[in-house]
């Protein structure tokens with residue numbers, strides 16, 4: 569019986585989806601905040617469907633990889649803005665906002681940075697030069713930056729990295745340097761997996777409190793929201809509430825909802841799994857919609873169609889379907905659910 573109801577439900581959705589496609593309705597029309605996608609410039613230029621979908625469905629764009637150190641600053645005296653500029657050009661042509669990702673991270677640093685030799689002052693000069701050159705290049709074109717990404721471990725301690733090793737207080741310094749370079753850009757601290765990791769969340773909240781006292785310019789918190797159908801709703805709601813209580817802008821910055829987190833090779837995407845994923849998407853959107861309007865920076869998906877997801881590419885999980893659009897770039901049932909929720913509001 570339950571299965572029958574589920575099937576009717578999904579069938580109805582497909583029908584409604586066809587209707588709303590015909591009416592050219594898009595979720596973004598009904599939102600009071602930007603809806604974003606992380607993009608790959610190669611797909612933008614090589615996959616027409618991908619390109620048109622990003623243009624029509626999203627109002628904010630993040631570079632998935634091409635503004636990171638390894639790509640944008642490949643040699644000590646050479647920056648490569650070509651792919652980042654391509655993304656900016658595309659965003660401008662579609663009137664989308666651009667979110668910058670990411671200035672300082674332990675991962676995807678350039679080889680020359682890992683091999684860098686020098687005293688503390690030399691390290692500071694190197695990082696300051698990186699941050700300020702990139703931020704100035706995009707001044708006026710990028711609304712906000714993930715200044716520092718993933719600086720804390722799950723136990724709340726500072727993550728060991730070339731930055732924490734060579735530059736005391738590197739997080740605060742990075743925010744100050746970014747702010748000097750573009751005083752109008754919103755500056756975010758971005759991290760993953762705060763739900764169910766109270767120590768990590770506490771470390772982030774303590775940092776925000778301390779920055780406020782020291783007048784370090786921080787304007788927003790990025791909650792990446794790489795969650796799964798097994799994530800606990802209460803834990804998700806709690807970290808959203810705790811983050812919002814800081815008064816900073818909130819960005820669900822890298823959303824995906826994994827359906828096969830253990831990479832089971834025999835996994836089958838059935839209706840029950842679909843329903844669980846729909847519930848998680850609805851939870852994220854409805855929780856975000858409840859935040860004060862002034863704190864709603866936006867919701868960004870970590871790429872577009874299921875086959876574009878880092879969970880397939882980076883993690884090599886072929887049977888993963890974590891996004892809002894399927895492999896044919898069609899809207900999933902969740903799309904209509906989310907749109908209906910906002911249409912009724």
Ligand code: G3I
Nearest residue numbers: 632633669670675676717718760792822870877878881882
């Ligand atoms: O561009 C090269 C290509 O030339 C080469 O042939 C290929 C061979 O493996 O690698 C390509 O680079 C890969 C790159 O993605 C582009 O596809 C890198 O190996 C791979 O490491 C890189 O993975 C990225 C990952 O960050 C690195 O940690 C993912 O695409 C990207 O989605 C992911 O994004 C991060 C966020 O920045 C921060 N939060 C977590 C999130 C997921 O890990």
